[in-house]
Amino acid sequence: MGGKLLLATNNHDKVREYRSLLVGLPYDLVTPSDVGITTRVEEVGKSLEENARLKATVLAGQSRLVALADDSGLEVDALGGEPGPLSARYAGEGASDSQRIDYLLSRLEAVPQGKRTARFRCVIAIATPGGKVETVSGERSGIIAFEPRGEGGFGYDPIFYLPELDKTMAELSPEVKNRVSHRGEAARKARQVLERLIV
Numbered sequence: 001m002g003g004k005l006l007l008a009t010n011n012h013d014k015v016r017e018y019r020s021l022l023v024g025l026p027y028d029l030v031t032p033s034d035v036g037i038t039t040r041v042e043e044v045g046k047s048l049e050e051n052a053r054l055k056a057t058v059l060a061g062q063s064r065l066v067a068l069a070d071d072s073g074l075e076v077d078a079l080g081g082e083p084g085p086l087s088a089r090y091a092g093e094g095a096s097d098s099q100r101i102d103y104l105l106s107r108l109e110a111v112p113q114g115k116r117t118a119r120f121r122c123v124i125a126i127a128t129p130g131g132k133v134e135t136v137s138g139e140r141s142g143i144i145a146f147e148p149r150g151e152g153g154f155g156y157d158p159i160f161y162l163p164e165l166d167k168t169m170a171e172l173s174p175e176v177k178n179r180v181s182h183r184g185e186a187a188r189k190a191r192q193v194l195e196r197l198i199v
């Protein structure tokens with residue numbers, strides 16, 4: 001039996017996706033608030049990988065549980081890879097998803113369809129209380145739409161258009177998003193790491 005696995009995130013949308021992506025593993029998934037942890041780890045790293053490692057290591061140490069952290073972001077080519085690791089704070093601390101979308105669209109106003117390529121990246125770090133850390137990652141390419149569409153998902157999903165499916169990520173069902181998303185790819189690799197940790 002694997003015991004408890006701490007989902008080291010304060011983002012409820014990520015928790016919802018991981019509950020489905022990690023289904024069937026012999027772990028009881030818990031959140032920081034479930035185990036009385038209220039600290040927010042400052043994301044001081046320069047890369048998604050650094051920040052994911054930091055969040056997983058700190059929370060595994062505090063909880064004495066295996067911890068899985070996710071640092072993810074959107075890289076827009078016309079903006080030199082921005083917002084990247086700053087995706088959550090792009091329109092300032094405390095901004096809403098729709099304010100971040102508006103801000104990003106305003107930065108891309110003059111950029112034509114053919115130059116709006118982007119990718120979502122997700123890095124997952126899994127840390128043990130003993131201090132071991134492993135990382136895995138996933139990515140999904142797409143195009144930044146001119147206006148938001150769809151009600152599903154979260155974050156930048158309504159403006160992330162997938163030409164192969166002719167839909168934005170927010171127009172996909174949760175099952176299809178998990179199949180094609182950056183987080184889905186990373187979580188399938190994380191599953192293998194977690195299976196190895198079970199003794």
Ligand code: ITT
Nearest residue numbers: 009010011070071072073074087088154155156157
């Ligand atoms: P934790 O650090 O507590 O996990 P957070 O929301 O601060 O939560 P990140 O630092 O990883 O998470 O920021 C990721 C941001 O990137 C998030 O706020 C979204 O705006 C965006 N993002 C990540 N995954 C996404 C997805 O699947 N779809 C749309 N936007 C996503």
